[in-house]
Amino acid sequence: MGFRVIQGGRAPEGPSGLLVEGAAEVVTMAGGPRSGTALNDPAAIVAPGGEPRDPAAPAVACWDGRVLAVGPRDELLPALEGSGYPLERFARLDAAGGTVTPGLVDPHTHLLFGGSREAELVLRQRGAGYLEILAAGGGILSTVEATRGASKEALLEHGRRWLGEMLSHGTTTVEAKSGYGLDLPTELRLLEVAHQLGEEGPIDVLPTWLGAHAVPPEFRTRPDGTEAYVRYLLEEQLPGVAAQGRARFADVFCEGGVFTPDQSRRILSEAARLGLQPRLHADELAPSGGAELAVELGALSADHLAAPSAEGSEALAHAASDGHPVVAVLLPATTWFLMHDHYAPARTLVDRGVPIALATDFNPGTSPTASLPLVMTVACLTLKLSPSEALAACTVNSAAALGLAEEVGSLEAGRSADLVIWGVPNHRQIPYWPGAALVRTVVKRGRVVFERPPA
Ligand code: NIG
Ligand code: FE
Numbered sequence: 001m002g003f004r005v006i007q008g009g010r011a012p013e014g015p016s017g018l019l020v021e022g023a024a025e026v027v028t029m030a031g032g033p034r035s036g037t038a039l040n041d042p043a044a045i046v047a048p049g050g051e052p053r054d055p056a057a058p059a060v061a062c063w064d065g066r067v068l069a070v071g072p073r074d075e076l077l078p079a080l081e082g083s084g085y086p087l088e089r090f091a092r093l094d095a096a097g098g099t100v101t102p103g104l105v106d107p108h109t110h111l112l113f114g115g116s117r118e119a120e121l122v123l124r125q126r127g128a129g130y131l132e133i134l135a136a137g138g139g140i141l142s143t144v145e146a147t148r149g150a151s152k153e154a155l156l157e158h159g160r161r162w163l164g165e166m167l168s169h170g171t172t173t174v175e176a177k178s179g180y181g182l183d184l185p186t187e188l189r190l191l192e193v194a195h196q197l198g199e200e201g202p203i204d205v206l207p208t209w210l211g212a213h214a215v216p217p218e219f220r221t222r223p224d225g226t227e228a229y230v231r232y233l234l235e236e237q238l239p240g241v242a243a244q245g246r247a248r249f250a251d252v253f254c255e256g257g258v259f260t261p262d263q264s265r266r267i268l269s270e271a272a273r274l275g276l277q278p279r280l281h282a283d284e285l286a287p288s289g290g291a292e293l294a295v296e297l298g299a300l301s302a303d304h305l306a307a308p309s310a311e312g313s314e315a316l317a318h319a320a321s322d323g324h325p326v327v328a329v330l331l332p333a334t335t336w337f338l339m340h341d342h343y344a345p346a347r348t349l350v351d352r353g354v355p356i357a358l359a360t361d362f363n364p365g366t367s368p369t370a371s372l373p374l375v376m377t378v379a380c381l382t383l384k385l386s387p388s389e390a391l392a393a394c395t396v397n398s399a400a401a402l403g404l405a406e407e408v409g410s411l412e413a414g415r416s417a418d419l420v421i422w423g424v425p426n427h428r429q430i431p432y433w434p435g436a437a438l439v440r441t442v443v444k445r446g447r448v449v450f451e452r453p454p455a
Contacts, residue, residue: 018062023095024425026058029410033400035355052097062417065445103172103418107401108359111176115146140214147180155193165370172418179210191246202449209247242274250276254290261289283308295319301401303329317352327401331361332378346383357398376431387428417446
């Protein structure tokens with residue numbers, strides 16, 4: 001095995017490296033985003049006989065916040081020394097027979113909001129529909145009211161609390177949407193808070209503008225309410241958001257009764273012109289042309305897809321085979337929590353070569369979970385993904401859904417040294433123990449940022 005040394009020469013005083021050893025398995029996800037049968041290949045290196053103390057057990061070497069090399073320890077250490085890396089400069093981290101994976105990447109969350117909506121769970125148990133609750137002024141609109149009333153400090157506090165929860169479940173990079181302000185001051189506040197939380201770290205936070213999440217109450221009373229709100233988005237809110245410069249992506253809730261494909265196209269085209277990359281809530285509840293639109297716009301991702309049309313699936317398959325893939329970000333915890341029985345056609349999408357990713361969709365209405373391992377379990381049980389596929393969908397493919405596959409989501413030379421040590425001997429056990437606290441240690445950019453205290 002050869003190791004590419006990406007940064008040679010002697011380092012200044014003090015340890016600058018990290019060596020993770022003693023793992024029964026290291027999942028690298030090397031080789032780029034996966035589709036088709038390759039989705040099931042995690043590019044794992046396993047300790048001979050499952051014995052983490054075996055000289056050929058896998059180790060991960062990091063230097064200056066980046067992955068240097070991954071490989072059998074008895075080959076890796078001489079290669080490091082031979083390339084001029086003094087071994088005494090590497091802090092040692094013992095995986096103690098656990099599994100090492102890339103840090104998880106959550107590419108679809110509504111991280112920031114005020115209040116909570118536990119009452120809706122009971123309403124839905126009694127038969128109320130999601131869009132019915134929204135039309136009656138509840139749902140997203142009740143969160144909008146609570147969020148408009150939340151101060152920047154309160155939102156920061158909330159964000160820190162739930163990012164901490166994500167970190168404790170292995171997430172090291174997260175996308176965070178606005179969309180519970182729907183007026184310019186609150187949308188700017190949400191985007192600013194998302195940005196600031198990313199600066200604080202350790203999780204990287206990528207802000208998305210979702211001004212087109214719902215039509216706010218002040219426009220609903222007008223006869224042409226939705227269209228008037230779209231014009232306001234195009235003429236005032238979006239220019240304000242672009243001038244602020246915090247949002248990296250733009251998203252729209254394209255769904256019957258919310259925003260039409262035509263309105264979504266206008267919003268996302270203008271956002272793209274202003275430098276915000278498009279992504280889309282597409283075909284969550286019924287086919288509405290969302291998947292087709294995501295392909296037409298060259299969006300980074302089409303999200304939800306519980307109910308794409310045959311044409312929509314076809315369009316995603318064509319985009320993938322043409323070399324311009326739109327990542328299908330599937331959110332099975334949402335379908336589950338809404339108690340719907342119609343899940344995204346994950347197996348069909350995989351068979352058609354569409355790259356799929358998984359996300360929590362963390363939000364107070366339809367998916368109040370911050371745990372990607374739980375989403376992996378739900379994906380295995382309902383979408384019939386294998387555990388290896390589910391892990392690829394939460395690492396290298398979810399990085400691709402954010403345009404970050406060259407930076408995070410895999411353990412290979414040059415990538416950010418973001419990794420998780422799990423207290424299980426192989427990655428297939430991650431979705432197998434739902435609800436268990438399996439994350440032992442999280443490393444972000446080569447630094448330990450989370451350690452579970454011993455039981
Ligand atoms: O992705 N579907 C639209 N947006 C969120 C839910 C937001 C809410 O209900 O507060 C979603 O599921
Ligand atoms: Fe969402």
